[in-house]
Amino acid sequence: MSILIINIKQLLQVHDSNVTIVKGEAMKTLPIIEDAYVYIDNDTIIEYGKMEDCDGIEAETTIDATGKIVLPSWCDSHTHIVYAGNRTSEFVDRINGLTYAEIANRGGGILNSAKLLQNTSEEDLYNQSTKRMEELIKMGTGAFEIKTGYGLTVEAELKMLRVIKRIKQESLAKITPTLLAAHAIPEAYRANKDAYIKLITEKLIPQASELNIANFIDVFCEEGYFDIDDTEAILKAGLKHKFRPKIHVNQFNILGGIALGVKYNALSVDHLEELNEADIEALKGSDTIPVALPGCSYFLSIPYTPARKLIDAGLPLAIATDYNPGSAPSGNMNFVVSAACVKLKMTPEEAINAATINGAYAMRISNMYGSITRGKKANLIITKPLDHYSEIPYAFAHNPVEQVILNGQLKNIKNPEENFRI
Ligand SMILES: N=CN[C@@H](CCC(=O)O)C(=O)O
Numbered sequence: 001m002s003i004l005i006i007n008i009k010q011l012l013q014v015h016d017s018n019v020t021i022v023k024g025e026a027m028k029t030l031p032i033i034e035d036a037y038v039y040i041d042n043d044t045i046i047e048y049g050k051m052e053d054c055d056g057i058e059a060e061t062t063i064d065a066t067g068k069i070v071l072p073s074w075c076d077s078h079t080h081i082v083y084a085g086n087r088t089s090e091f092v093d094r095i096n097g098l099t100y101a102e103i104a105n106r107g108g109g110i111l112n113s114a115k116l117l118q119n120t121s122e123e124d125l126y127n128q129s130t131k132r133m134e135e136l137i138k139m140g141t142g143a144f145e146i147k148t149g150y151g152l153t154v155e156a157e158l159k160m161l162r163v164i165k166r167i168k169q170e171s172l173a174k175i176t177p178t179l180l181a182a183h184a185i186p187e188a189y190r191a192n193k194d195a196y197i198k199l200i201t202e203k204l205i206p207q208a209s210e211l212n213i214a215n216f217i218d219v220f221c222e223e224g225y226f227d228i229d230d231t232e233a234i235l236k237a238g239l240k241h242k243f244r245p246k247i248h249v250n251q252f253n254i255l256g257g258i259a260l261g262v263k264y265n266a267l268s269v270d271h272l273e274e275l276n277e278a279d280i281e282a283l284k285g286s287d288t289i290p291v292a293l294p295g296c297s298y299f300l301s302i303p304y305t306p307a308r309k310l311i312d313a314g315l316p317l318a319i320a321t322d323y324n325p326g327s328a329p330s331g332n333m334n335f336v337v338s339a340a341c342v343k344l345k346m347t348p349e350e351a352i353n354a355a356t357i358n359g360a361y362a363m364r365i366s367n368m369y370g371s372i373t374r375g376k377k378a379n380l381i382i383t384k385p386l387d388h389y390s391e392i393p394y395a396f397a398h399n400p401v402e403q404v405i406l407n408g409q410l411k412n413i414k415n416p417e418e419n420f421r422i
Pocket residue numbers: 109110113220248251296322324325326327328
């Protein structure tokens with residue numbers, strides 16, 4: 001199947017050479033071609049350029065994108081999209097004054113979602129999760145990282161991994177699975193956290209490794225969850241089975257998790273709502289990308305990640321949704337891009353870089369996703385008519401997406417179930 005998109009008002013994130021990350025000052029540049037075309041064959045971007053150079057290219061399907069913008073699909077590098085039910089009652093508790101920590105200390109929070117997930121069948125979990133994904137594909141996301149972490153028993157964590165594996169096999173979106181068994185201390189281990197860590201390191205990690213689905217290991221490194229020593233023990237056990245770290249750090253407290261992540265060559269360190277100079281120094285010169293999650297800050301009313309400090313220090317930054325039932329029940333990357341501009345003071349160029357090429361880097365897929373480059377996978381957004389790409393973050397809470405191309409296939413946004421191969 002070949003597709004030719006013509007008369008594109010602005011084609012964004014065009015790189016002739018295969019850029020895999022953009023850092024610091026370079027994030028201010030978003031390479032574009034005005035009045036452009038893109039030619040796709042099967043699942044691959046073959047050619048692109050100015051309309052005046054498009055003569056002679058023929059395709060099975062031609063799309064006229066007059067007045068519209070085309071860009072690489074959003075790359076959402078941090079989600080917990082596989083979960084059961086919701087936590088609306090905690091949402092109301094927070095409105096009435098309870099904090100996220102107070103709810104967790106009462107046995108709510110992550111433990112609440114774990115109880116629900118343990119009692120949900122694999123089929124039901126799959127159906128709930130794919131329904132969420134279908135909505136997000138319509139809003140332009142073409143690659144998702146998906147974490148476990150609502151199982152908290154060997155059996156339930158493996159159930160989550162099997163669901164993620166099935167989604168990975170059946171979805172046209174690119175899926176990156178991450179093992180996050182160290183998401184909270186289960187009720188049964190409250191007085192014996194070490195026994196839970198042993199269960200993760202000696203039983204779950206080896207069994208997860210046999211399933212051969214996840215490549216990453218995550219830990220919620222935070223007061224009341226897993227401290228630095230716990231985190232180090234889990235990262236080490238993961239690395240023995242070739243799981244590279246991607247960790248939750250500095251959401252509420254600074255424990256030194258960023259330096260630890262860098263020490264173990266974490267692919268990403270995520271959250272960073274709290275950040276100090278030592279954290280920034282630790283990241284300099286590393287291959288670890290910081291990831292900001294503005295939807296979580298918005299929903300919990302906690303500080304926003306100081307993006308300017310990170311970018312102005314010459315570092316790269318990715319942005320992601322953190323889609324989960326407790327701290328960010330939205331997977332809308334268009335909102336995240338807008339919040340990055342409004343709240344993190346990123347320019348539209350920086351925010352789009354953070355949500356495409358850098359998001360792809362934070363999943364280790366930026367050699368094939370995240371930019372318009374010959375040979376890369378054809379995962380594209382075609383917007384509704386817009387005057388300029390800055391309208392994407394400007395018109396916050398709007399869905400600017402009209403059509404998406406996933407893996408070279410034009411998707412019917414009205415019938416999103418077609419986005420699964422089944
Ligand atoms: N902070 C840890 N994990 C999730 C929240 C999970 C939950 O509350 O269910 C996060 O990234 O925000």
